[in-house]
Amino acid sequence: MDKNLNKRPFLQGKLCFLILAAVLIIIPFFVRTFIQAVFILIVFYAFCATAWNFICGYSGEMSLGHAVYLGIGGYVSTILLEQYNVTPWLGMLLGALIATALGVIIGLPTFRLSGPYFTLSSIAICQLIGTFVKNTEHLGTIRLAGGSGFSLTARGGDIAMYEFASKNGYYYLILGMLAIAIFLTWVMSRSKLGYYLVAIRSDSDAAQSLGINLTWPRIAAMAISCFMMALGGTFYAQYFRYIGPDTVFHENMSTQVALIALVGGQGTVLGPLLGSVIVTPISQFLAAQFSGKVSGLNLLMYGIALMLVVFFMPKGVCEYIVRGVNRFEAWLFSGMKSKKK
Amino acid sequence: MNNILLAVLHGLILGGTYALIAVGLCVIFGVVRIVNFSHGSMLMAATYIYWVFYSNYQIDPYLGMLVVIPLWFIIGFCIQRFLIRTLLLRERAEVISPSSVMLFTIGLNFTLTNLFLMIFTSQFRTFSTWAYNNYLRLFNESFVSQWGRIIAFGCCFLVAGILWFIINKTELGKRIRAVSQNRDAAAICGVNVHSTYGIAFGFGTAAVAVAAACLTEFYIISPNLGATFGTKSFMIVVLGGLGSIPGAIVGGLIFGLIEQVGAQFVTSTMATMLSFAVFLIVLIIKPSGLLVKKGR
Numbered sequence: 001m002d003k004n005l006n007k008r009p010f011l012q013g014k015l016c017f018l019i020l021a022a023v024l025i026i027i028p029f030f031v032r033t034f035i036q037a038v039f040i041l042i043v044f045y046a047f048c049a050t051a052w053n054f055i056c057g058y059s060g061e062m063s064l065g066h067a068v069y070l071g072i073g074g075y076v077s078t079i080l081l082e083q084y085n086v087t088p089w090l091g092m093l094l095g096a097l098i099a100t101a102l103g104v105i106i107g108l109p110t111f112r113l114s115g116p117y118f119t120l121s122s123i124a125i126c127q128l129i130g131t132f133v134k135n136t137e138h139l140g141t142i143r144l145a146g147g148s149g150f151s152l153t154a155r156g157g158d159i160a161m162y163e164f165a166s167k168n169g170y171y172y173l174i175l176g177m178l179a180i181a182i183f184l185t186w187v188m189s190r191s192k193l194g195y196y197l198v199a200i201r202s203d204s205d206a207a208q209s210l211g212i213n214l215t216w217p218r219i220a221a222m223a224i225s226c227f228m229m230a231l232g233g234t235f236y237a238q239y240f241r242y243i244g245p246d247t248v249f250h251e252n253m254s255t256q257v258a259l260i261a262l263v264g265g266q267g268t269v270l271g272p273l274l275g276s277v278i279v280t281p282i283s284q285f286l287a288a289q290f291s292g293k294v295s296g297l298n299l300l301m302y303g304i305a306l307m308l309v310v311f312f313m314p315k316g317v318c319e320y321i322v323r324g325v326n327r328f329e330a331w332l333f334s335g336m337k338s339k340k341k
Numbered sequence: 342m343n344n345i346l347l348a349v350l351h352g353l354i355l356g357g358t359y360a361l362i363a364v365g366l367c368v369i370f371g372v373v374r375i376v377n378f379s380h381g382s383m384l385m386a387a388t389y390i391y392w393v394f395y396s397n398y399q400i401d402p403y404l405g406m407l408v409v410i411p412l413w414f415i416i417g418f419c420i421q422r423f424l425i426r427t428l429l430l431r432e433r434a435e436v437i438s439p440s441s442v443m444l445f446t447i448g449l450n451f452t453l454t455n456l457f458l459m460i461f462t463s464q465f466r467t468f469s470t471w472a473y474n475n476y477l478r479l480f481n482e483s484f485v486s487q488w489g490r491i492i493a494f495g496c497c498f499l500v501a502g503i504l505w506f507i508i509n510k511t512e513l514g515k516r517i518r519a520v521s522q523n524r525d526a527a528a529i530c531g532v533n534v535h536s537t538y539g540i541a542f543g544f545g546t547a548a549v550a551v552a553a554a555c556l557t558e559f560y561i562i563s564p565n566l567g568a569t570f571g572t573k574s575f576m577i578v579v580l581g582g583l584g585s586i587p588g589a590i591v592g593g594l595i596f597g598l599i600e601q602v603g604a605q606f607v608t609s610t611m612a613t614m615l616s617f618a619v620f621l622i623v624l625i626i627k628p629s630g631l632l633v634k635k636g637r
Contacts, residue, residue, distance in 0.1 A: 120376075120579055296454075304448070304452055306448030307452065310445045
């Protein structure tokens, strides 16, 4: 029997993954600081989109308020750091637990319903908490800083305080987080949970008739997704040294995260990373070129991109790339075989 | 007059405006069964059309409606007929709120909002029309309200009444109801499903053109208008029950009441949050909405 027939396609094999990982690991040594910053953003948004994809891509429930979990993660760790001098390494876990609890509270009633209820309540909760933070200076003894947000004080690159001296530190941290998130997604997609979610997405009645509980798999996925999102929020606050309600609680952030996962391919393991590689540099370039001159162009592009993706590539770019590479590979191998003969 | 009673009156009037915006969305939601996130930006776009008419030709928005309502009906019909129909056909298996249509309307919302932001900048615009500058005074001048608000309140019931009449009492309405109940069965009976969807979508957008005209008569307009009213009108529709026109009115009045009466006790932003909280609580306790019987 031909050996090649048993071989996996290149894109699903280990080699492809190792090459990709190696490229991402060594890249910061070869580029300028600005490009480094873009790479950090690419990986950061890939991480957020992977977290979004964990629940929304696999279960088909569109959350358009995922920024709220990002915000909670960032705010909790920042408040603990600034007021109580607790290291963000601990603060991020607390923030993640709070975000997870909120996600479960939202998910419990809305996952029982079919229809747009989950989407609407996710938007409502994001606006509710965003408005609350924006208009509250102090909550009891806790300072929320209202609309101005927190600017984090520099502590001189202390790693124990989640602060790195160079951009490379942040880059490897978020890259590691992304690797874990992708690994979790990969494990989930091959586990019972993943199959449950896909079954519920495809046909909830059929899934129920097979004895699948409709609520709990989605709750579990939601909890993990919110947890990851909140960890991303802490990274966001620590990296940008600023956190405010107009960025992390804003619907633009939610939509951006969703868009990246959709462009890449929802419900695929590497889709969000691909989406981020495509979308983030374009948006950064547009923001750098046109900020201050033409307001709104950046978001206009998002809108048009979203419409085009939904219209022409409902399964995302990922599918097309995989198909293209597979075809190329088949062509390559068939060419080599015929040469041997 | 007592402050609370005044707040109730103001709340009802504000609620009328909310209901007016939500009614159009309610028709789209109830018939086509899609979550139309572009509703808020259609509202915003219409207000800017009125602004162009007003600033260039001094045409009062109430008069401008004669042009904008048919225009918006056609635009709504075309959006449904040429864009959303394609997506719906692709997702034939799912009858209720296919997510790709929802994402498409979000994209449309982003595009429209930022297009108008680029063209008209984020500057606030006001109309200095008769209804904007004149006030209704009642009860020894203790109750003062712009005429624009009062007219919007009246328009709410007028538009809702017309839509209710069309849907429940006419031949066209019979077709619309048939399609909303089961589009395959309606198609078997000889109803052209997609043009009926188009007409229903057109009614929804035409209703938002009326809402936009009423809004310009008392509100400051800016490209962010869609975000302010779009999400709220969604919550109102869900609060009242998907596809129920009386439900949309009740939901709108409740939102207006909460915001105005709540503002007597806490700050007005807290009152807005209170209305979101009420929405979430209703969603958890009675997700089918306030005015919809469970059997439906």
